[in-house]
Amino acid sequence: MNNIELLTVFMLAVFVGFEVISKVSTILHTPLMSGANAIHGVILVGAILITGVADTAAQLWLGLAAVVLATANMVGGFVVTDRMLEMFKGRRTSNTPSPDAIPAGKDGRR
């Protein structure tokens, strides 16, 4: 692709990036940051491509180091985000008093 096409892609992505998260509530800031963090782990694709065409040992090792780091970024990012969001699911079901909350309250009565 030539530079103008790449620039077009870049600009469109900027606007989509701004637009897509413009209405986010404070409680989701941390998971959203973590999710975005996982997404840039896709640099793994770049790391694989560059390692796949390595000619010298130095290039190969540089590339493999990048693969390990990028994998940690991507996999770890998605897993940790999922763990955070698991908590939110638990909260929605507790809109009705959770079963163990009631006995705790009763015990407290004199």
Place this chain on the structure above:
Amino acid sequence: MSNGVLFAYFVTALCFILALKGLSSPKYARYGNLVGAFGAALAVVVTLTLHGLGHRIPIIVAIVIGTLIAVPAARLVKMTAIPQMVAMFNGVGGAAAALVSLDEYVKQHSVDSGGVAAAVVFSAIVGSVSFTGSLVTFAKLQGIMTGRPVVLPGARVFTPVLALASVGLGIAGIATSSVVLVVVCAITALALGVFFVLPVGGADVPVVISLLNAFTGLTVAASGYVLNNTLLIVAGTLVGASGTLLTQLMARAMGRPLTGILFGAFTGPTTAGSTAELATDRAVRSANAEDIAILLAYARKVAIVPGYGLAVAQAQHTVRELADLLEARGVQVFYAIHPVAGRMPGHMNVLLAEANVPYEQLKEMDAANPEFSSTDVAVVVGANDVVNPAARDLPGSPIYGMPILNVDEAANVVFLKRSLRPGFAGIDNALLYHPKTTLLFGDAKESLSKLVAAVKNL
């Protein structure tokens, strides 16, 4: 690359957009994350099956190693330590992106296009800054180093010089097609990352993590330009743009301008309200659990203000037990959640959700603040900076301007604290010495257990 591969990359880019969209709505957040993970996996698998890809076995081994490191780290990390975990993952991503660009530069050696050369230098510098910057935020949050702003002598001059030097070295390296100079440029940028984050005060670190996250996104986009890979450009730019916006939203939620967060330690006086200035021998009123239990049990309305101390002590469940007991006695209880309670916006909501605290008892700051004037007792559990009136009343305090929970408007304030040690921002809290304040010293969980027992015995 074949059309099939390019189409798979297109699907992945689409998945990422949907992931970000989903992650910004509470209902679809988890699906959003899974869609993103699916997209990423698709892109990786398709790339691995590319015809003519060499070194396939070492690459797969490296992926397995990365996964074996990351999954246990992500699964076993305590919920309280998640912000620094995110910082760490972000840092290694930045390093990976910088390495990819450097590797491509080493391979091509001389880059003919000016745009590509600029992108190589950009990703080498920004990726390195993101890497070491993230390591410093990790150290600050993990307590390996002090959370207070660190301003080294001469840093005001040294940091910009370092920035200019790394840019200059990068340009010189490209101009003379020298690999060594570009590597030196990246190393200089590694130092720059450390100096960039050191002056940031502890409470502001999460905003910086978000900023470095955006940096890594842009680094990935630049690497994508170097490799002429549209997927990397789209994904990196998406994160760069949304990360920048998110950084601004976070800074706004804390009521602090971004420039103040990054460079405040250089300009503003940071000594106002520091521990050194306030006499530590001022009298505080402490009480035992029984006294406080009486205060709570005969109140009409009690506010619980959870902070990081609660999270550290894993006291979410005990605090809910106390709240349930009080509710059973007819006391109205609500939780007042500061946007940055814990370590990051939304962090405390995650922790309380883990303890199944009923959703309707949680009040965000704007909803909670009007309630305090009619509150009999505000119980502050392991929080300090987010209730410090200095943020409202003391211009010159490092946290001045940060929105706080106005617990000082409640008729009584009870602090559950381990000691009189100042909070994360490293400044003293005048509210601790106020006549209507009572302190219960001890670990948050132990103190809460004592209170639960005392209320039961009434």
